[in-house]
Amino acid sequence: MNYKFFIAKRYLFSRKDSRFISFITYMSIFGIALGVAALIITISILNGFEKEITDKVSKLVSHIQISSFETGGIRNYDSVVNKITKNVKILNNINPFIQREAVLRAKGKVEGIIIKGISNDLQSSFERMKIIKGSDDLNPYDTIFSSLIIGDKLANKLALDVGDKAIIFGLKGLPSPDNLPKIKQFKIRGIYESGLREYDDLIIYTDLKTLQRFFNMDSTVTSIELSLSDVSKVTETSELLKSVLRYPYHVRTMYQIHKELFTWVELQKAPTPFILGLIIIVATFNIVGTLLMLVLEKTHSIGILKSLGCNNWDIMKIFIFDGFIIGFLGIFLGNIIGIGLSLLEMKLKFFRLPEQYYVKNVPILLQADYIILISLITAVLIFFATLIPSYIASKFEPVKSIRFA
Numbered sequence: 502m503n504y505k506f507f508i509a510k511r512y513l514f515s516r517k518d519s520r521f522i523s524f525i526t527y528m529s530i531f532g533i534a535l536g537v538a539a540l541i542i543t544i545s546i547l548n549g550f551e552k553e554i555t556d557k558v559s560k561l562v563s564h565i566q567i568s569s570f571e572t573g574g575i576r577n578y579d580s581v582v583n584k585i586t587k588n589v590k591i592l593n594n595i596n597p598f599i600q601r602e603a604v605l606r607a608k609g610k611v612e613g614i615i616i617k618g619i620s621n622d623l624q625s626s627f628e629r630m631k632i633i634k635g636s637d638d639l640n641p642y643d644t645i646f647s648s649l650i651i652g653d654k655l656a657n658k659l660a661l662d663v664g665d666k667a668i669i670f671g672l673k674g675l676p677s678p679d680n681l682p683k684i685k686q687f688k689i690r691g692i693y694e695s696g697l698r699e700y701d702d703l704i705i706y707t708d709l710k711t712l713q714r715f716f717n718m719d720s721t722v723t724s725i726e727l728s729l730s731d732v733s734k735v736t737e738t739s740e741l742l743k744s745v746l747r748y749p750y751h752v753r754t755m756y757q758i759h760k761e762l763f764t765w766v767e768l769q770k771a772p773t774p775f776i777l778g779l780i781i782i783v784a785t786f787n788i789v790g791t792l793l794m795l796v797l798e799k800t801h802s803i804g805i806l807k808s809l810g811c812n813n814w815d816i817m818k819i820f821i822f823d824g825f826i827i828g829f830l831g832i833f834l835g836n837i838i839g840i841g842l843s844l845l846e847m848k849l850k851f852f853r854l855p856e857q858y859y860v861k862n863v864p865i866l867l868q869a870d871y872i873i874l875i876s877l878i879t880a881v882l883i884f885f886a887t888l889i890p891s892y893i894a895s896k897f898e899p900v901k902s903i904r905f906a
């Protein structure tokens with residue numbers, strides 16, 4: 502064993518010497534561990550929120566949405582679909598749809614809703630959405646009743662269940678004797694849960710052809726939604742589509758459609774690591790105090806070591822090793838606490854959240870690169886914190902050190 506490391510270890514954990522130094526050492530280790538653990542847990546929660554919200558939003562609006570500046574919607578949508586298919590190589594699914602505001606009446610209650618018609622053989626909106634009751638089949642029941650899939654929040658509000666009847670009033674502008682709303686009967690085929698309260702309470706689904714007939718839209722659709730096999734290339738793909746489709750088509754990503762949600766996540770992520778990072782900085786600089794007290798405690802030993810032939814660099818190494826021992830133990834313990842508590846929450850789900858957070862439980866996403874980065878930054882801060890006391894110790898004169906003791 503390197504004698505400098507051996508001496509450093511004895512300085513910190515010697516049972517014969519000052520118990521106060523040992524106590525301060527343990528407190529320094531605990532302080533670093535607490536800071537590292539807090540930062541790992543917080544970053545994991547924020548990453549989890551970002552992933553959950555991204556996943557939930559992409560289930561409803563997909564990754565990219567294409568609409569038209571022309572009134573009425575996209576008329577020749579087959580040619581637009583062909584252009585998209587030829588140019589986008591990472592296309593996972595493409596779904597033309599109609600989305601309109603309407604009024605739903607069921608069991609004597611009336612509720613304003615958004616009705617969305619999608620192709621029954623391309624139900625991209627339900628690929629990852631949880632159908633909690635009934636089925637996702639949008640085929641009409643018969644010539645009178647078409648199928649509806651509604652959110653669980655709306656179902657609870659109106660006391661609706663699978664098989665119940667509902668009437669949709671389709672509005673186009675202000676109703677008047679010359680502009681009467683269109684009326685259509687539906688039956689509830691399924692109930693879904695997306696996890697986003699606003700959507701579960703507002704958006705209902707039926708098949709595309711039913712809405713085209715209902716709103717006299719022939720072969721026109723409101724928009725076209727795309728799902729990509731690689732979500733990280735959403736922005737790049739949207740720029741490509743803008744150059745390919747041009748006017749009158751309007752291309753938007755899910756980040757633009759739901760800007761307020763993603764902005765909220767970014768606002769949470771931006772200051773939190775910096776604020777919690779201060780815990781690590783404070784804990785790291787506690788090492789300075791610990792090592793300075795250790796230097797004073799070991800003044801006599803430093804004098805003896807120098808008289809035996811140790812140079813300034815050797816003395817510096819001893820106290821740098823002391824700092825690294827404290828830092829390594831703190832980082833190691835912090836990783837165990839942070840990762841351990843995160844895994845426990847992922848498995849057992851101790852904490853439930855209010856509905857305004859868009860998820861029921863605290864979402865956690867552990868990422869190795871973030872954990873390694875936190876550990877490396879802490880180690881670098883510890884190294885710089887050890888330089889001051891190590892340098893002071895190395896400048897002690899042997900004779901004065903022995904006399905002082």
